[in-house]
Amino acid sequence: xxxxxxxxxxxxxxxxxxxxxxxxxxxxxxxxxxxxxxxxxxxxxxxxxxxxxxxxxxxxxxxxxxxxxxxxxxxxxxxxxxxxxxxxxxxxxxxxxxxxxxxxxxxxxxxxxxxxxxxxxxxxxxxxxxxxxxxxxxxxxxxxxxxxxxxxxxxxxxxxxxxxxxxxxxxxxxxxxxxxxxxxxxxxxxxxxxxxxxxxxxxxxxxxxxxxxxxxxxxxxxxxxxxxxxxxxxxxxxxxxxxxxxxxxxxxxxxxxxxxxxxxxxxxxxxxxxxxxxxxxxxxxxxxxxxxxxxxxxxxxxxxxxxxxxxxxxxxxxxxxxxxxxxxxxxxxxxxxxxxxxxxxxxxxxxxxxxxxxxxxxxxxxxxxxxxxxxxxxxxxxxxxxxxxxxxxxx
Amino acid sequence: xxxxxxxxxxxxxxxxxxxxxxxxxxxxxxxxxxxxxxxxxxxxxxxxxxxxxxxxxxxxxxxxxxxxxxxxxxxxxxxxxxxxxxxxxxxxxxxxxxxxxxxxxxxxxxxxxxxxxxxxxxxxxxxxxxxxxxxxxxxxxxxxxxxxxxxxxxxxxxxxxxxxxxxxxxxxxxxxxxxxxxxxxxxxxxxxxxxxxxxxxxxxxxxxxxxxxxxxxxxxxxxxxxxxxxxxxxxxxxxxxxxxxxxxxxxxxxxxxxxxxxxxxxxxxxxxxxxxxxxxxxxxxxxxxx
Numbered sequence: 001x002x003x004x005x006x007x008x009x010x011x012x013x014x015x016x017x018x019x020x021x022x023x024x025x026x027x028x029x030x031x032x033x034x035x036x037x038x039x040x041x042x043x044x045x046x047x048x049x050x051x052x053x054x055x056x057x058x059x060x061x062x063x064x065x066x067x068x069x070x071x072x073x074x075x076x077x078x079x080x081x082x083x084x085x086x087x088x089x090x091x092x093x094x095x096x097x098x099x100x101x102x103x104x105x106x107x108x109x110x111x112x113x114x115x116x117x118x119x120x121x122x123x124x125x126x127x128x129x130x131x132x133x134x135x136x137x138x139x140x141x142x143x144x145x146x147x148x149x150x151x152x153x154x155x156x157x158x159x160x161x162x163x164x165x166x167x168x169x170x171x172x173x174x175x176x177x178x179x180x181x182x183x184x185x186x187x188x189x190x191x192x193x194x195x196x197x198x199x200x201x202x203x204x205x206x207x208x209x210x211x212x213x214x215x216x217x218x219x220x221x222x223x224x225x226x227x228x229x230x231x232x233x234x235x236x237x238x239x240x241x242x243x244x245x246x247x248x249x250x251x252x253x254x255x256x257x258x259x260x261x262x263x264x265x266x267x268x269x270x271x272x273x274x275x276x277x278x279x280x281x282x283x284x285x286x287x288x289x290x291x292x293x294x295x296x297x298x299x300x301x302x303x304x305x306x307x308x309x310x311x312x313x314x315x316x317x318x319x320x321x322x323x324x325x326x327x328x329x330x331x332x333x334x335x336x337x338x339x340x341x342x343x344x345x346x347x348x349x350x351x352x353x354x355x356x357x358x359x360x361x362x363x364x365x366x367x368x369x370x371x372x373x374x375x376x377x378x379x380x381x382x383x384x385x386x387x388x389x390x391x392x393x394x395x
Numbered sequence: 396x397x398x399x400x401x402x403x404x405x406x407x408x409x410x411x412x413x414x415x416x417x418x419x420x421x422x423x424x425x426x427x428x429x430x431x432x433x434x435x436x437x438x439x440x441x442x443x444x445x446x447x448x449x450x451x452x453x454x455x456x457x458x459x460x461x462x463x464x465x466x467x468x469x470x471x472x473x474x475x476x477x478x479x480x481x482x483x484x485x486x487x488x489x490x491x492x493x494x495x496x497x498x499x500x501x502x503x504x505x506x507x508x509x510x511x512x513x514x515x516x517x518x519x520x521x522x523x524x525x526x527x528x529x530x531x532x533x534x535x536x537x538x539x540x541x542x543x544x545x546x547x548x549x550x551x552x553x554x555x556x557x558x559x560x561x562x563x564x565x566x567x568x569x570x571x572x573x574x575x576x577x578x579x580x581x582x583x584x585x586x587x588x589x590x591x592x593x594x595x596x597x598x599x600x601x602x603x604x605x606x607x608x609x610x611x612x613x614x615x616x617x618x619x620x621x622x623x624x625x626x627x628x629x630x631x632x633x634x635x636x637x638x639x640x641x642x643x644x645x646x647x648x649x650x651x652x653x654x655x656x657x658x659x660x661x662x663x664x665x666x667x668x669x670x671x672x673x674x675x676x677x678x679x680x681x682x683x684x685x
Contacts, residue, residue: 063588091587092596104585108603118589121599169589 018172020205024071024083026054026061032069033057033229039173039205039222046220046237047209050248054229055209056101059175062207063098064091075173097171101178103162105150111161112137112146118169136164140198156187163198174199176208180215192218213252217241225249233383243302243380256303256348262379269301269379274345277301277322277372279379298382305339305351307376311369312360321371328366331357342370446664453661454654461658469636470644471662477552477640478620481559482567485616488560489567490609494597496568497575508572515565522561523629530557530630554631555638559620566619570612574605611674618670622663 020039025032033054039045049055060066062073064080072082075096080089097118105114113120116133120126137143140160145153153161159179166174179195180188196219199206210216216223217237225233225240225248233245244250250257260271262279269277279301309315315323326344333339338357340350348370362368427435454461461467496508514522530537530548541547548554582604586596602609624642631638633647641663648656 065584065587091584092590092592094588096588098585098588100581100585102581104579104581106582106585106600106604108600108606117586117591117599121586121589121591121595165589 018076018204020062020073020075020173020207022062022071022073024061024068024073024081026057026066027069028057028066031057031229033061033226035061035226035231037224037231037234039207041204042202044199044206044208044219044221046216046223047207047226048211048213048216048223048240048249048252049226050211053226055211055226056177057229058226059098059177059207059209062173063096063175064089064094095170095172096175097166097169097173098175099159099162099166099177099179102182103158105158105162105165107150110146111142111148111150111153114150114161115165115168117165122169132168133164136168140164140194154187155183156191159183159191160194163195167198167202172204174202174204174206176206178209178211180210180212188215195219213241243300243378245300245383250302254305254349256305256308256346258301258303258346259382260299260301262297262299267374269299271301271346273347275324277377277379278374279377280375281379299379300382301377301379303348303372303377305349306337308348308350308370308372310340310342310350310352310356310360310362311371312362312366314369315371321373322377323369323371325367325369328362328364328368330364331362342368344370449657449660449664453657457654458658458661461655462662464655466635467644467655467659470639470641470659473552473555473636473639474621474641477555477559478563478617478623480556481563481620482613482617484556484560485564485567485620486609486613489564489612489616490571490602493568493572494575494601497572512565512569514562515569519562519623519625519627520629523558523626526554526558526561526626526630530554549630550632550634550638552631552637555627555640558626558630559623562623562626563616563620567612567616570608570615571605574608574612575601578604614670614674618667621666 018041020037022038023036025034027033031054035054035058037045047055047058057066061068061081067088068081068083070083072084072087073080075094078089078095079085079087080094080096081087106117109117112130112133114133115136116126116129119132120129124132134143134146137146140163142157142160142164145157145161150158159182163176163179176195180191183191192215199208199219208216208219210219220237223233223235223237223240224231225245227246227248233240233249235243240249241253241255244253244255244257247257258269258271258273258277260269260277262269264281267278267281269279271277279299315321324344324346326342326348329341329343329347331338331340333354334351337351338354340352340357340362342348342350350370360366360368492511496504496511527549528534530540532538532541532547532549537548548557578601582600583596586600587593591599621640622642623640624646627638627640628643633639633643635644639647641659645656645659645663648659
């Protein structure tokens with residue numbers, strides 16, 4: 001991320017005043033988080049990962065609720081935590097505000113006093129703090145709720161109040177821990193739009209934790225995927241969606257993902273799960289990042305479920321295709337199509353229309369042929385290299 | 396109070412009920428088997444009959460005259476003042492103590508917890524003896540207090556307050572400590588991320604959230620201090636107007652003027668009922684999370 005034009009800094013400093021730079025580990029019992037990330041001012045960084053991956057641990061370290069075991073956290077010129085020099089700025093003195101998963105709004109205060117809390121404890125008079133709170137409530141269109149108690153507002157409103165309360169602290173870094181997970185699906189859609197709008201106005205870096213891929217794609221400028229305490233992938237939402245680095249991400253974005261070894265000369269990938277794919281290499285459709293990198297070696301192959309065709313008889317085609325046999329394991333109705341899980345070598349999820357399911361008389365146990373054009377089968381370097389095999393089957 | 400699932404949806408009987416109801420009408424589930432009912436009734440009578448006796452024997456007609464006695468008024472006033480002072484002292488010292496007991500990770504804190512709640516189970520007279528040995532004129536601390544400041548605590552009103560605090564404070568400490576333990580640390584963390592120092596968090600978040608328990612603990616310790624007898628008479632003696640509180644006056648009056656003893660007991664009973672009513676309204680209902 002290049003320097004933000006509005007935050008020019010003297011030469012010699014290689015980042016903006018408010019850029020977040022974290023590089024360190026947090027150990028809690030047997031769990032260990034190892035994170036190395038940066039977030040530029042105004043950038044919304046989506047932190048994606050399964051439960052227990054270490055997302056919340058990351059936020060707690062950034063907010064100052066927990067200390068690093070090793071490494072450091074810097075926000076602009078400010079060192080928030082440095083295990084090396086034994087520097088630790090506690091949560092209350094960090095310019096970092098956090099929206100908690102269940103909001104943690106104070107039940108003994110009304111909406112206005114919740115939002116006024118930060119200005120008040122930071123030294124404003126009661127009157128000024130309340131005036132500041134009213135300004136925020138107005139900005140959030142929540143003025144009518146100012147005198148309400150928490151049990152008198154909805155979940156979506158509570159989320160807004162929590163964000164207003166955090167922003168009223170005037171932070172340089174904003175952290176959101178699964179901000180929408182406590183809401184029902186309809187409210188979530190509505191609040192997501194509000195949230196996106198308010199985050200766009202925030203000038204510092206934003207980290208937003210989620211395990212909802214759609215939320216991450218919509219809210220974030222860039223994604224960091226954490227699994228088992230490690231960052232397994234970083235990139236733009238499009239990049240992550242297109243070239244997932246792990247089975248977890250692939251499942252989130254609805255891709256079949258296979259790990260294998262590429263034989264560059266023949267464009268063939270020998271899959272770890274068995275089977276061979278003829279693939280397209282990234283350079284053929286102008287994917288600059290992968291060009292040249294793909295020599296023979298460890299690769300991942302992503303395959304969209306809709307790019308696979310199911311046949312009940314052996315297909316005959318002229319174009320280069322990957323064809324393999326399998327047995328239907330299960331069918332699941334999605335909104336406008338049916339997802340067929342095929343037990344095969346390699347296993348695959350295939351999306352077809354409901355009509356096709358009827359035409360082909362597919363049911364669990366039906367023997368089928370699968371085919372996928374080589375042009376739909378994109379290989380890219382496996383970031384984890386040869387040291388890893390993809391655990392688990394596509395399910 | 397949170398309704399249990401069964402209470403919330405009476406239309407859905409539990410599996411056990413359903414299988415029974417399938418056959419035919421069964422005796423009411425509310426029926427009490429006699430091996431439980433009879434002792435329960437006896438227990439209730441045992442607790443209530445003496446109080447009824449107190450009401451029956453009360454010299455209602457002479458009551459205003461007895462209560463107007465200056466010595467009795469002195470005892471009443473002294474009781475209220477000392478119990479309130481003891482409660483205030485308990486709050487000032489006991490709340491921080493409860494916080495430390497609830498939050499400190501220090502080694503030996505569980506031993507300390509056991510020790511500070513010891514006065515709950517210690518015979519109050521033993522407490523009084525211990526106080527004498529500590530704060531008496533020849534006591535471990537009292538000796539220096541006497542030498543350096545000329546202050547002696549035993550057999551003074553201050554001594555009454557000390558004795559009552561010694562006995563009553565553990566009630567406050569265990570009540571408030573439990574509340575500190577049960578309270579959601581998440582709110583405190585949220586306050587910290589908003590810029591509140593630890594002391595500010597304590598003042599603006601922790602304390603308001605345990606408010607109902609704090610009140611309950613204060614009322615409990617006030618009631619305990621009001622009824623204190625053993626430690627008080629041992630450590631502070633029985634001097635009318637100075638250290639003679641209501642329980643002491645009742646005990647003394649029982650030999651010389653039984654009617655006065657009953658009248659005084661009646662006053663303490665009324666106070667106790669008031670405390671109970673206060674606890675029921677403010678503690679039992681407000682104390683459960685909404």
